Amino acid sequence: MAEASYPxxxxxxxxxxWARIDDSGEPETATLGITWYAQDALGEVVFFEPPxxxxxxTKDAPYAEVESVKAVSDVIAPLxxxxxxxxxxxxxxxxLINEDPYGEGWLVKVRLGDPAEKDALLDARSYMATLSx
Amino acid sequence: xxxxxxxALRRTPLFExxxxxxxxxxxxxxxxxxxxxxxxxxxxxxxxxxxxxFDVSHMGEIETSGPGALELLQRLLSNDVAKIAIxxxxxxxxxxxxxxxxxxxxxxxxxxxRYLTVTNASNHDSDLEWFRAHASGAQDVSVSxxxxxxxxxxxxxxxxxxxxxxxxxxxLPARMTAGTRRVHGAETLVCGTGYTGEDGxxxxxxxxxxPALWDQIVRRGAVPAGxxxxxxxxxxxxxxxxxxxxxxxxxxxxxxxxxxCNEDTGFIGSEAVRAVRSAGPAEKLVAFVIDGxxxxxxxxxxxxxxxxxxxxxxxCLNAGIGLAYVPAERSAVGERLEIDVRGKMRPAVIxxxxxxxxxx
Numbered sequence: 424m425a426e427a428s429y430p431x432x433x434x435x436x437x438x439x440x441w442a443r444i445d446d447s448g449e450p451e452t453a454t455l456g457i458t459w460y461a462q463d464a465l466g467e468v469v470f471f472e473p474p475x476x477x478x479x480x481t482k483d484a485p486y487a488e489v490e491s492v493k494a495v496s497d498v499i500a501p502l503x504x505x506x507x508x509x510x511x512x513x514x515x516x517x518x519l520i521n522e523d524p525y526g527e528g529w530l531v532k533v534r535l536g537d538p539a540e541k542d543a544l545l546d547a548r549s550y551m552a553t554l555s556x
Numbered sequence: 557x558x559x560x561x562x563x564a565l566r567r568t569p570l571f572e573x574x575x576x577x578x579x580x581x582x583x584x585x586x587x588x589x590x591x592x593x594x595x596x597x598x599x600x601x602x603x604x605x606x607x608x609x610f611d612v613s614h615m616g617e618i619e620t621s622g623p624g625a626l627e628l629l630q631r632l633l634s635n636d637v638a639k640i641a642i643x644x645x646x647x648x649x650x651x652x653x654x655x656x657x658x659x660x661x662x663x664x665x666x667x668x669x670r671y672l673t674v675t676n677a678s679n680h681d682s683d684l685e686w687f688r689a690h691a692s693g694a695q696d697v698s699v700s701x702x703x704x705x706x707x708x709x710x711x712x713x714x715x716x717x718x719x720x721x722x723x724x725x726x727x728l729p730a731r732m733t734a735g736t737r738r739v740h741g742a743e744t745l746v747c748g749t750g751y752t753g754e755d756g757x758x759x760x761x762x763x764x765x766x767p768a769l770w771d772q773i774v775r776r777g778a779v780p781a782g783x784x785x786x787x788x789x790x791x792x793x794x795x796x797x798x799x800x801x802x803x804x805x806x807x808x809x810x811x812x813x814x815x816x817c818n819e820d821t822g823f824i825g826s827e828a829v830r831a832v833r834s835a836g837p838a839e840k841l842v843a844f845v846i847d848g849x850x851x852x853x854x855x856x857x858x859x860x861x862x863x864x865x866x867x868x869x870x871x872c873l874n875a876g877i878g879l880a881y882v883p884a885e886r887s888a889v890g891e892r893l894e895i896d897v898r899g900k901m902r903p904a905v906i907x908x909x910x911x912x913x914x915x916x
Contacts, residue, residue: 466580466784467595469869470851488898490851492596492784492868495898514849 427459430525434541435550436501438483439464441525444541451538453502456529457489457520460554466491468520473509473531480504480533482540487530489520502540504533568613569707569763573770577780585678587614589783596784600871603752603789604912607713608781609773612758613766616680617702618687621670624697629671632690633663634808634829636818640665645732645749648816649808650683651825655832656804657811659683660796662749664734672702672745672760676798690824706745707766711778712756712789719776720746720757728757740765740772752786753793753910788868791877792912794843800854801841801865801879810837810881812909840887841865843909844895846876850902852895858882859894859901872912876902 433441439461443454462468470490480486485497509531513519520528545553565588574581579590590611592599602608620629629637635648644665650658659679664672675683680703687699711720721728724746725738734747742765747758761769774780787797796802796811807825808817809832819826819833839862846852852867858880867878882893893904 466592467597469597470849472849490869492788493591495851495853 427463428525429459429547429551431547433525433547434501434544435547436483436499436544437550437553438499438501440499440501442501442541442544443525443529446538451535452507452532453504453535454529454532455501456524457498458550459524461496462521462524462528465489465494465496468517471513471517471520471530473513474506476506476509478506479536480506482537482543489517498530500533501544502533503536505536506531507534508532566614568611569766570611570613570709570770573767574611574780579780579782582783584614584783585676587677589614590780592782592784593780596782596788597871599779599781599785600788602779603713603754603781603785604872605714607711607715607719607756607778608752608785609770609778610710610712610781610786611708611770612710613707613763614677615708616675616677616683617706617708617760618673618675618680618684619670619700619702620673620687620691620697621700622697623669624694625669625671628687628691628694628697628699629663629673630821631823632687633661633673634813634817634823634825636821637663637671638821640671642666642668643729643733643735645734645747646816649802649813650686651808651823651829652804653825653828655807655809655825655828657798657802657806657808657813658686658804660798660802660813662747664745664747666734666745674708678799705762706760707763709759709761709766709770709773710750710752710756711759711773712750712752712754712781713778714755715777716754716756719773719778720759722776723772731755740769742769744769751793751795752789753795753912753914754789787866788871791866791868791879792870792872792910794879794909794911796841796879797866806881807832807837809833810839810841812841837884839881840884841879841881842887842891842906843879843911844877844893844904844906845870845873845911846878846895847903847905849876850895850897850900851876852878852880852897852902852904856898857896859896860886862886862893864895870911876904877911878904882906
């Protein structure tokens with residue numbers, strides 16, 4: 424998408440990742456992805472290979488890589504947990520990450536290991552403030 | 557204010573065109589250059605299928621002129637410069653005594669005693685110093701730095717010639733030749749060269765004429781293309797990028813550039829090049845395609861010895877491709893390799909160069 428956007432229903436990690444929390448079930452799950460800023464800085468994403476379901480994520484640690492024509496970039500886990508689902512559509516069409524970073528371009532779904540970690544994440548307004556600095 | 561602020565980046569005469577077109581600008585060898593406009597992939601495809609235009613004004617120009625010009629260039633450049641007809645072009649490398657490659661360059665013979673050599677941006681200053689050091693003492697040759705006298709546009713793709721022809725006062729020079737034309741009303745050196753694996757021309761004009769020329773070429777349908785597309789295009793065509801695939805630590809023979817070296821001319825480094833050619837190089841630069849997922853990148857190790865020097869995802873082959881130095885005994889076409897892409901072993905196959913070739 425051409426215009427920058429940072430939806431207010433998401434939580435953000437300063438390393439340019441987002442999490443959409445689903446607390447309707449027990450345990451809580453979250454969908455993760457990279458922000459508009461991250462995909463814009465990267466340019467067209469040409470390759471994303473998700474880790475396998477069952478992989479354990481540690482908050483603030485890299486768990487995958489996204490590649491554009493020119494660069495490789497680590498994707499940082501905003502929250503800890505176990506991968507329960509990966510976005511299979513990205514194998515065929517990684518540019519979905521550019522076209523719809525908060526929707527069709529989601530990366531993985533995780534079962535949260537420690538829901539209290541959410542408190543350390545930023546809301547959209549605070550995240551946007553880190554970008555203008 | 558910090559006293560250690562980085563030096564300001566140089567800008568080409570087309571900087572405002574890039575900014576207006578929404579280009580993403582990056583530092584490339586000290587120049588603020590467009591890496592992409594709309595998207596590198598679509599720019600790449602435009603060059604393969606229609607026409608793209610690149611600003612390559614960051615490349616340098618050295619003019620060597622006078623009765624001693626041929627003798628000097630014959631000593632500096634690896635190819636047989638005496639074979640360039642007036643209006644001709646030739647590719648060669650510049651070597652040290654030990655055969656290490658200092659740069660790879662195109663030289664155009666503009667007149668009987670006047671040659672123009674186009675340098676890579678990152679090497680221009682050191683090339684110029686090298687030319688001048690070897691010209692010093694000679695009364696019959698002069699070496700001039702013309703980097704500020706020229707802007708350079710590369711118009712590339714199957715439609716490039718007809719597009720430029722329409723704004724030229726006379727027929728364009730054939731492939732690998734050069735000549736002066738009036739293009740969009742301004743005197744321009746038109747060269748039938750490029751670095752994309754497509755037909756096309758390179759246009760050298762006065763810097764003040766470049767913006768109007770660029771705008772006209774874009775208006776006629778050329779897609780502005782950035783350094784990212786330039787890199788994927790040249791890699792599909794298996795053209796070397798200096799600093800990656802060629803360095804002072806390697807010679808032209810192992811780099812697959814023996815075809816542009818004529819040791820009988822006695823160029824600087826010719827003895828070393830001759831020795832490697834006769835003994836055979838320990839390593840060779842090969843082109844490969846990844847078999848499966850994964851994108852190789854420069855410095856990825858090759859299992860069993862060797863290293864990737866350039867790698868990308870090929871937009872035309874839709875696979876990871878690259879160039880790598882591998883032990884000579886494992887450099888045959890069809891040989892299978894394993895590339896260590898950040899810890900994952902990716903199978904690859906050595907292929908014929910170029911990796912992309914126009915269909916019949």
